[in-house]
Amino acid sequence: MNSMEARRYLAIYLNDHLAGAAGGVARAHALARAHRGRPDEGRLRRLAGEIAADRGALLAVMMSLGLPIRRYKSLAVAAAEKAGRLKLNGRLKNRSPLSDLEELEVLRLGVEAKAAGWRTLLALADREPGLRTPELQRLLARAQAQIAALDELHKEAIDPIFSRRMTTRTPTIVR
Numbered sequence: 001m002n003s004m005e006a007r008r009y010l011a012i013y014l015n016d017h018l019a020g021a022a023g024g025v026a027r028a029h030a031l032a033r034a035h036r037g038r039p040d041e042g043r044l045r046r047l048a049g050e051i052a053a054d055r056g057a058l059l060a061v062m063m064s065l066g067l068p069i070r071r072y073k074s075l076a077v078a079a080a081e082k083a084g085r086l087k088l089n090g091r092l093k094n095r096s097p098l099s100d101l102e103e104l105e106v107l108r109l110g111v112e113a114k115a116a117g118w119r120t121l122l123a124l125a126d127r128e129p130g131l132r133t134p135e136l137q138r139l140l141a142r143a144q145a146q147i148a149a150l151d152e153l154h155k156e157a158i159d160p161i162f163s164r165r166m167t168t169r170t171p172t173i174v175r
Contacts, residue, residue: 010124011067014058017117018069021055024110028052031103034095040153047149050142054114057139061121064130097161104157108150115143 028048035041062069118140125131 007067010065010128011062013120014062014065014067014117015070017114018055018058018062020110020113021051021058024107024114025052025055027103027107027110031100031107034099034103040156043149043153047146050146051111054139054142057135058117061131065128066130097157100157101154101161104150104154108147108154111143111146111150115140115147118143 025048028044028051032041032044032048035044059069118136121128121131122133122136122140125133125136
């Protein structure tokens with residue numbers, strides 16, 4: 001593969017990550033707003049701020065590499081993220097307790113993908129002069145800390161939803 005083709009693939013790859021980041025920023029801010037006045041509001045606001053900053057860092061990386069930014073991908077993912085909030089979740093008018101659990105899981109998947117993106121860029125740092133290894137290592141470490149925070153929030157979200165003892169009933173056969 002020639003270097004021109006490799007850069008084209010890198011541009012596609014990073015634009016895909018940028019689009020995912022747009023969805024992640026929207027999801028993180030929506031989750032923080034949904035927790036307004038609750039004990040975990042501060043943690044979720046900080047997390048949303050970090051995720052937004054990471055999207056900005058990705059934009060900076062793309063600019064430093066001279067790669068085109070395809071905004072239409074980000075707009076499409078942001079629209080899909082908003083549509084994803086409209087799913088049926090056991091409640092018609094207000095937020096279901098399942099919403100928190102599922103949104104934390106989706107957010108964690110996004111942060112996992114972001115961490116994979118930083119690892120990919122670290123692997124390319126010796127070939128791309130626009131990539132700064134210390135900055136990428138810092139971003140990867142922050143993604144790993146975000147994963148740990150999301151795991152903790154996820155664990156805390158489980159008990160209020162499933163706090164009653166769950167028993168298995170044997171179906172009754174009527175003859």
